[in-house]
Amino acid sequence: MQIQWYPGHMAKAKRMMQENIKLIDVVIELVDARIPLSSKNPDIEAMAGNKSRVILLNKYDMADPRHTSSWKEYFENKGYFVALVNSKSGNGIKQVKDIVNKACEEKIARNRRKGIMNRPVRAMVVGIPNVGKSTFINSLVGRASAKTGNKPGVTKGKQWIRLNKNIELLDTPGITWPKFEDQNIGIRLALIGSINDNIINTTDLSLELILFLDKHYPEVIENRYEIETPKGLEDLKSAAKVLELIAIKRGCLQKGGEPDLDRAANLLLEDFRSTRLGNITLEFPE
Numbered sequence: 001m002q003i004q005w006y007p008g009h010m011a012k013a014k015r016m017m018q019e020n021i022k023l024i025d026v027v028i029e030l031v032d033a034r035i036p037l038s039s040k041n042p043d044i045e046a047m048a049g050n051k052s053r054v055i056l057l058n059k060y061d062m063a064d065p066r067h068t069s070s071w072k073e074y075f076e077n078k079g080y081f082v083a084l085v086n087s088k089s090g091n092g093i094k095q096v097k098d099i100v101n102k103a104c105e106e107k108i109a110r111n112r113r114k115g116i117m118n119r120p121v122r123a124m125v126v127g128i129p130n131v132g133k134s135t136f137i138n139s140l141v142g143r144a145s146a147k148t149g150n151k152p153g154v155t156k157g158k159q160w161i162r163l164n165k166n167i168e169l170l171d172t173p174g175i176t177w178p179k180f181e182d183q184n185i186g187i188r189l190a191l192i193g194s195i196n197d198n199i200i201n202t203t204d205l206s207l208e209l210i211l212f213l214d215k216h217y218p219e220v221i222e223n224r225y226e227i228e229t230p231k232g233l234e235d236l237k238s239a240a241k242v243l244e245l246i247a248i249k250r251g252c253l254q255k256g257g258e259p260d261l262d263r264a265a266n267l268l269l270e271d272f273r274s275t276r277l278g279n280i281t282l283e284f285p286e
């Protein structure tokens with residue numbers, strides 16, 4: 001399935017970030033702990049190359065802990081400061097404060113040596129749509145300063161927020177990139193809700209999820225819906241059989257009594273996105 005989502009406001013947001021990058025000392029990049037690589041924007045990589053880099057595995061409360069620890073190690077080996085964060089509950093935030101302070105202290109000391117005093121250190125918070133940037137900032141500063149919401153595209157423009165007398169944070173709109181190298185990236189982004197559902201075929205998307213679960217979490221659908229399903233699915237067509245079983249079990253039926261696959265698909269996606277299917281990670285480090 002082909003997915004691409006790069007509307008005009010994202011191109012504009014990217015230009016804004018490029019213009020502001022000169023002012024920035026530290027880049028705090030949020031990725032989704034369920035898809036840490038697919039949610040990492042290569043444009044940001046290119047933009048932030050020589051800045052102090054922090055990677056936050058956000059929403060780790062939704063990911064599979066067995067894989068989250070290997071992802072942490074993966075990024076640490078690449079030289080990032082890494083922390084696991086649940087921005088919603090505040091878990092892990094204290095550790096981030098320490099990391100950010102540390103990254104900033106170095107900068108403050110360097111400024112002093114150059115005779116620059118009283119210039120706050122500036123951190124830019126970046127990441128794909130809906131990854132939790134604004135929620136994270138609110139949790140870090142301890143008050144609701146940035147607008148949040150459970151759909152992609154809530155933050156529209158840039159917003160500076162003061163953390164303390166030394167540190168300022170820049171909240172940015174979530175951006176994807178113009179072309180996904182691999183369509184699986186688009187599928188994973190859509191599954192976690194970072195692509196606007198209006199532009200995707202959610203029924204096809206749910207079939208991709210069924211195929212993935214069959215391979216990596218084979219008990220999940222049977223347990224959730226209390227149905228017996230075929231195993232070792234080969235293609236989307238065989239996945240559609242499973243979706244049909246879900247539709248029947250949940251009473252998603254059309255007027256003539258035929259299973260309503262579209263409704264069942266939305267139900268399945270909703271169950272995945274709200275972790276009613278459990279803690280599931282969608283990609284694994286090599």
Ligand SMILES: Nc1nc2c(ncn2[C@@H]2O[C@H](COP(=O)(O)OP(=O)(O)OP(=O)(O)O)[C@@H](O)[C@H]2O)c(=O)[nH]1
Pocket residue numbers: 058059060061062085086087088089127128129130131132133134135136147148149150151152153154155156172173174175
């Ligand atoms: N479970 C869980 N939910 C989170 C976490 N962080 C954020 N959320 C939820 O994710 C949704 C998106 O959060 P936002 O902070 O608006 O995301 P954003 O990255 O600012 O999104 P845009 O501004 O649209 O790019 C909200 O419903 C948050 O409550 C987390 O660590 N765990």
Ligand SMILES: [Mg+2]
Pocket residue numbers: 133134135147148154155172173174
């Ligand atoms: Mg936001």
